Amino acid sequence: MPKKLAAGNWKMNGLAAELSEIDALTAAHPDPSCDILICPPATLLSRMADRTGGTAIKLGGQDCHEAASGAHTGDVSAPMLADAGASHVILGHSERRADHGETDGLVSAKAGAAAAAGLVPVICVGETLEEREAGETLAIVGRQLRGSVPGALSTLVIAYEPVWAIGTGKVPSIEEIGEVHGFIRAELRGMGAAFDPGATPILYGGSVKPGNAAEIFAVADVDGALVGGASLKASDFSGIIASLEAA
Numbered sequence: 001m002p003k004k005l006a007a008g009n010w011k012m013n014g015l016a017a018e019l020s021e022i023d024a025l026t027a028a029h030p031d032p033s034c035d036i037l038i039c040p041p042a043t044l045l046s047r048m049a050d051r052t053g054g055t056a057i058k059l060g061g062q063d064c065h066e067a068a069s070g071a072h073t074g075d076v077s078a079p080m081l082a083d084a085g086a087s088h089v090i091l092g093h094s095e096r097r098a099d100h101g102e103t104d105g106l107v108s109a110k111a112g113a114a115a116a117a118g119l120v121p122v123i124c125v126g127e128t129l130e131e132r133e134a135g136e137t138l139a140i141v142g143r144q145l146r147g148s149v150p151g152a153l154s155t156l157v158i159a160y161e162p163v164w165a166i167g168t169g170k171v172p173s174i175e176e177i178g179e180v181h182g183f184i185r186a187e188l189r190g191m192g193a194a195f196d197p198g199a200t201p202i203l204y205g206g207s208v209k210p211g212n213a214a215e216i217f218a219v220a221d222v223d224g225a226l227v228g229g230a231s232l233k234a235s236d237f238s239g240i241i242a243s244l245e246a247a
């Protein structure tokens with residue numbers, strides 16, 4: 001069984017004043033029965049790491065460059081994230097695929113760079129509304145998985161985030177989530193890769209809130225969540241963590 005994971009993606013949100021949310025989160029979950037991961041903007045990573053040292057809260061980046069260093073103005077490398085206190089890095093989020101034209105091949109290269117730096121890649125996949133309405137969801141997710149996940153990885157996390165559910169308050173039905181998560185597990189098993197498909201957490205992401213988390217976590221092959229807006233406030237994220245611990 002994969003270890004359950006409650007992951008928060010702060011996206012481009014968070015200044016020094018918001019570090020108090022991490023203090024509240026660590027205080028509320030001294031000994032959680034699931035993994036807890038916060039991915040703040042890179043600017044807050046090392047300051048957050050100063051506050052989460054010795055606690056159960058893990059930290060991650062939201063993207064990394066595929067090279068370890070070099071002339072890439074404005075980019076952040078995987079070794080830099082690890083140096084700042086990260087253990088994970090989100091890769092291939094739909095906002096990066098849309099805003100920065102990231103392809104499956106680039107995401108795969110970044111995942112390799114992350115693993116080489118000792119980071120666990122959290123690789124995101126998910127269909128647009130147009131693709132879902134055209135009945136292409138499983139084809140798209142399958143293609144993204146095969147293109148974005150290097151078989152040489154020994155450890156990874158998958159996040160299924162339907163693009164149309166992100167930040168919209170819309171959530172797929174329980175049956176739809178179950179269908180895609182079961183499909184992802186089967187695809188991982190079919191890859192014949194270095195990682196253990198049965199031990200790879202598959203997170204659901206897209207408008208997860210304290211009020212809908214329990215029913216989502218009850219779905220087979222849902223091993224946790226990747227949470228955007230509701231991870232910004234410790235009080236909201238704590239409710240989601242509690243639902244995952246109880247699932």
Ligand code: 13P
Nearest residue numbers: 009166167206207228229
């Ligand atoms: P929301 O939880 O705000 O819908 O965002 C989901 C997401 O994109 C997490 O990566």
